[in-house]
Amino acid sequence: MINIRDYIKRKEKKQEDSFGKKIFRHRLLVFYRTALAIAVIAAAAVVVVVQMKNRIFSEYLVLSSVPRESIVNTEMEALGENIVIYSSDGASCIDRKGEPLWNQTFEMQNPMVDKCQNVIAFGDYNGRTIYLMNTESTLGEIDTKMPIRSFTVSANGVIAAVLDDTADVTWIYLFSSSGDTLVYFKTTMKDNGYPVRIAISDNGHLLAVSYLYMDNGTMRSSVAFYNFGPVGQNEIENFVSGYDYIDTIVPFVRFLNNGKAVAVADNRLMFYEGDQKPVSIADILLDGQTEGIYYGNEYVALVYNDVTGNAMYKVDIYSDTGELADTVMLDLQFTDILFHKDKVIAYNEQECIVHTIGGMDNFNGKFNNQVLALIPSGASYEYTIVTPDSIDTIELK
Numbered sequence: 001m002i003n004i005r006d007y008i009k010r011k012e013k014k015q016e017d018s019f020g021k022k023i024f025r026h027r028l029l030v031f032y033r034t035a036l037a038i039a040v041i042a043a044a045a046v047v048v049v050v051q052m053k054n055r056i057f058s059e060y061l062v063l064s065s066v067p068r069e070s071i072v073n074t075e076m077e078a079l080g081e082n083i084v085i086y087s088s089d090g091a092s093c094i095d096r097k098g099e100p101l102w103n104q105t106f107e108m109q110n111p112m113v114d115k116c117q118n119v120i121a122f123g124d125y126n127g128r129t130i131y132l133m134n135t136e137s138t139l140g141e142i143d144t145k146m147p148i149r150s151f152t153v154s155a156n157g158v159i160a161a162v163l164d165d166t167a168d169v170t171w172i173y174l175f176s177s178s179g180d181t182l183v184y185f186k187t188t189m190k191d192n193g194y195p196v197r198i199a200i201s202d203n204g205h206l207l208a209v210s211y212l213y214m215d216n217g218t219m220r221s222s223v224a225f226y227n228f229g230p231v232g233q234n235e236i237e238n239f240v241s242g243y244d245y246i247d248t249i250v251p252f253v254r255f256l257n258n259g260k261a262v263a264v265a266d267n268r269l270m271f272y273e274g275d276q277k278p279v280s281i282a283d284i285l286l287d288g289q290t291e292g293i294y295y296g297n298e299y300v301a302l303v304y305n306d307v308t309g310n311a312m313y314k315v316d317i318y319s320d321t322g323e324l325a326d327t328v329m330l331d332l333q334f335t336d337i338l339f340h341k342d343k344v345i346a347y348n349e350q351e352c353i354v355h356t357i358g359g360m361d362n363f364n365g366k367f368n369n370q371v372l373a374l375i376p377s378g379a380s381y382e383y384t385i386v387t388p389d390s391i392d393t394i395e396l397k
Helices: 004-053
Strands: 060-067 075-079 082-087 090-094 100-105 111-116 119-124 129-134 138-143 148-153 159-164 169-175 181-188 194-200 206-215 218-227 239-246 252-257 260-264 268-273 279-285 292-295 299-305 313-319 324-330 336-340 343-347 351-356 361-366 373-376 382-386 390-396
Touching (some): 075 111, 082 111, 090 129, 100 129, 111 148, 119 148, 159 194, 169 194, 194 252, 206 252, 218 268, 260 299, 292 336, 299 336, 324 343, 336 373, 343 373
Antiparallel strands (some): 082 090, 090 100, 111 119, 119 129, 129 138, 148 159, 159 169, 169 181, 206 218, 218 239, 252 260, 268 279, 292 299, 299 313, 336 343, 373 382, 382 390
């Protein structure tokens, strides 16, 4: 005999199990559909990125053009998306529309210039004044009181300067953007060597100095790092790390950002990492004499004369970790090489090459007018070009 109550319970249990399985299958179906949609979107995004990187442009479109007054015997520097024009008589800054932003007069024999992001500084070898500006205005003048040998500037306006004293004594000073002395220390040929080159991090905390000295008739170089932030206060003379190199000169040292630095010797390329106590992360022996060194926030380019006869130059591009990211054969007598995002750009007054690092040439063409300077904009393929008579905003197409 069938128990009605048990029968009903078993039936309800089967219905519950069936309903639970349906919910599980539904959720599983929703998960698979969502995962598939995400995979499709991701694949589409990858395709778009690859297509953008591999786009080839044959010409450009002038989006806007404003006239400008041409001044002879001047040099140009990009400052952000603005343009700094300078000579031995002074410097001025204009925006992409040709509107004046500031003007600074000075008298120099041979102006030295250094910049970091939106800050630029001018000084004269053997002079005693450094002029500091940003994209918006002049920031002030720094009286060094001793002859200037070299200097460098951080993104927040801290100036590091090598100042001459006597035949055996050189001073390194750090000044604030308002001209106040932040810190200084003495270097001598006996104890340190001669400071060939200095570099300062974006935030002004780290200083790198390339020293040259003789040791028992052998030429040696050292790259020393000083920390003037909280960590460095616990170290003797703020010295936090250093590396010695035998039989070589290190005439180039630069911070790519707060945590990465690079140095180039006549026979090697060195990378350092660390925003407190930099350590060596790559030491690459070079084969051949470099003809130029160019850098961005993430890359360094070494230019060599091409010995194969296939091009004029060979350009080795390294990432900020010291890995060889690309080699570009450049058949162009370039005026400048610069980096913008994942692109390296080489140009002269008549021609331009835009190359995706690790990819291909996106543009290899000629300008319609003589180009004195090229400045990338925020858009991927939009640039400002300065001609003798105008400032043009162009877009590759």
